[in-house]
Amino acid sequence: MMKSQHGFTLIKVMLLSTMASVVVFGTLQESIVQERLTGNFQKELNARLQAEKGVIESITAIKNGVTGSPSMSIAQLLATHGQHAKEANDLVSGAQYSTTVTNPSGNIIEIRSHGSRYNQDANSYLVAQFQYLPAVEESLFANAVTGCKGVNLSGSGSVDSYDSSKGTYEETKTNNGDVNTVIGDSDVVINGHSPIKGDVKASGIVYLKGSSPVIGNIQSNTGVDISSGSGVRVVGNVLSRGFVMHRGGTVSGYVRAHGDVTMNWGSDIANVSASELDIRYGGVGSFPNDAAFTQNGVHYSDEIYQFDPAVEEVVAPVKVYDPSSPDYDPNNPDKECDPLALPLNMTDVLGDVTEYTDFSVGAQEKYTFSPQRGFFTQSTRDEGFWTAKPHDIYIFDIVKQQHGYSDVDTEYVFGMKNFNLGSDGEIVIDAGINGGDVIWLVDGDFTLSGHTTITIKEDSTLTVFVTGKTNFGASAQIITEKEGIAKTEHMVFSIYSSYDQADGIIVNGAADLYASIYAPLTSIQLSGSGQLYGSVRGAVINSSGGSGVHFDEILKTSRIGTGKTGNQAQLNFLGWSYKHAEASPVSNADASSK
DSSP states (O other): HHHHHHHHHHHHHHHHHHHOOOOOOOHHHHHHHHHHHHHHHHHHHHHHHHHHHHHHHHHHHHHHHHHHTTTTTHHHHHHHSSSEEOOOEOOOTTTTEEEEEEEEETTTEEEEEEEEETTEEEEEEEEEEEEEEEBBOOOOOSEEEEEEEEEEOOOOOOEEEETTTSSSSHHOOOOOOOOOOTTOOOOOOSSSOOBBSSSSSSSSEEEEEOOOBSOOEESSSSEEEOOOOOSSEEEEEEESSEEEEEEEEEEOEEEEEOOOOOOOOOOOOOOOOOOOEEEEEESEEEEOOOOEEEEEETTTTTTGBOOTTTTHSSSOOOOOOTSSSOOTTTOOOOTOOOOTTTTHHHHHHHHGGOOOOOOETTTOOEEESSSSOOOOOOTOOOOOOOOOOOEEEGGGGTTTOSSSSOOOOOOEEEEEESEEEOOOOOEEOOOOTEEEEEEEEEEEEEEOOOSSSSEEEEEEEEEEEEEEEEEEEEEETEESSSOOOOOSBBSEEEEOOOOOOOEEEEEOOOOOOEEEEEEEEEEEEEEOOEEEEEEEEEEEEEEEETOOEEGGGGOOOOOOOHHHHHHOOOOOOOOEEEETTTTTOOTTTTOOOO
């Protein structure tokens, strides 16, 4: 009996040992499986990290490229940053990534990144999309008239536009002669009979007086005051973030105001398109009780014309420089008017002024400038010459120079103290058969008096930097054989003034003048009967008599000062997704963060 019990116990032990072995082997197998799964997951995770690193490296390189060259197009970005690849120094891990940057459509940049580990034992494919918005390069001369702190237009001179690259003024004239102010509460006053064939935008009040019509829209941050009168006063719309006072005449479009609106007898809103309500306002409306002040039988005082949030989208504020902005520069508080920060940089532009002397051409003398030398041709005087010096000027820093005698990307300039061109004096700007640029640095006044002439030959340009007053006499002439922008990308004739007292630039001649004038800290007087073709930008613009401004739209393409005006380039992340190697690119609609 005892022997039987010992035998049964042995069998039980053997069974338990077998079961334990099965459990141990099962656990061991499960551990091996788990270890392999963990290893594979780790490899996959590492491969994903490499794919993500590829995207980060590519987009960082693209951002750096955009920062260095904000005007780059998508095609230029792809040519420079189309592919990236990197392998780790650790040959055991075999970590590597490679990316391809494409432009599947529109302004979309797509980065396809392949990350791998352990000699491609683990692979991951990541597709990321970004929206690329190139920098908006605004020309310094984007409008006909920019009076940063005010514009006063009177007399009979008109403001309009044309395009010298397409033909003469008479052949190409259009209604894009915009007038604007940009600082604080700066007003635009239009008096007499000086029609504005373009938009009028004021940070302050727009005063429309006399019989002067605006063939465009009026937009104001403060208010619009239309004087008594008849006929069409505004061909477009009236948009005000403040009040509107309409005393007489017709507004062909509609009226929008955040503040009060007052309309007198004899005033009318035609709203020729009839696609909107005639008027909307957020303050108090005051209108005569007459059928003339109704739309579809509903009087303008009715609540349906009261302000609603949609008006906010219609009446966008005129852009002004906000001191609370993080971009505000206390050293250049007038940045919106002076994006070049010209007065701050004028010392560097002028160079060593101790070497400068006064320069004048007297009665009946003729002087010819070229990029290398100038010489007198008056026989009663000995010939002389003036050698130009290499000198970098920051507003031309991205403009390729082609002077015809050198391939060096520098400007050749002539420095002087006061400049005076006397009666019957003549200067010819002739840069030679291949064209080129002459730049005068005037550390003093720039004066053309009596019957004087400066002739700028075709494919030559003249740029004047001046610290003192600029005065064009009644009989002075600037003759430009070709208008607009020369092949060197300089504007044919331009003046940059850092003068900061009143009446810094006076143009009172009877002759027409082609010029781009930049004088952000001084007032500019345009009088007489001569017409200005080009563009003018100053602290305050005063135009009277028959003097008009005819904006040359080709100046909108000028790259002078590019990078210092306009919006910066932007890269906006749209989404990403992991894909198989053979997957098609993610569409814009499908791209999503995961």
